[in-house]
Amino acid sequence: MPVLSLEKNNFMTSEEILNQLVPIISLYLPEDVSPEAITKESNLTAELNINSAHLVDIVLDVEDEFDVAFANADMEQLQTVNDAIEIIQKKIKK
Numbered sequence: 772m773p774v775l776s777l778e779k780n781n782f783m784t785s786e787e788i789l790n791q792l793v794p795i796i797s798l799y800l801p802e803d804v805s806p807e808a809i810t811k812e813s814n815l816t817a818e819l820n821i822n823s824a825h826l827v828d829i830v831l832d833v834e835d836e837f838d839v840a841f842a843n844a845d846m847e848q849l850q851t852v853n854d855a856i857e858i859i860q861k862k863i864k865k
Contacts, residue, residue, distance in 0.1 A: 795832045799825035811853040
């Protein structure tokens with residue numbers, strides 16, 4: 772399925788964003804967590820066991836992938852994969 776260019780990505784669905792997030796998050800999963808465990812409802816730290824340093828790395832990678840910038844307030848509300856999707860959707864619609 773083709774993904775719209777970043778200039779037009781304000782039309783990206785949550786599924787399209789999730790499909791781009793999974794490979795990013797997968798890079799930082801500990802060995803005991805499978806990429807198949809990543810769902811919209813997954814808590815990044817509690818369920819996926821991502822430590823705070825890797826969470827920062829994920830945010831940096833997401834910022835690059837979607838050409839957005841996370842503010843401190845965004846970081847504070849970032850707990851689940853769905854939170855990341857919602858933040859990205861808000862940012863790319865601006």
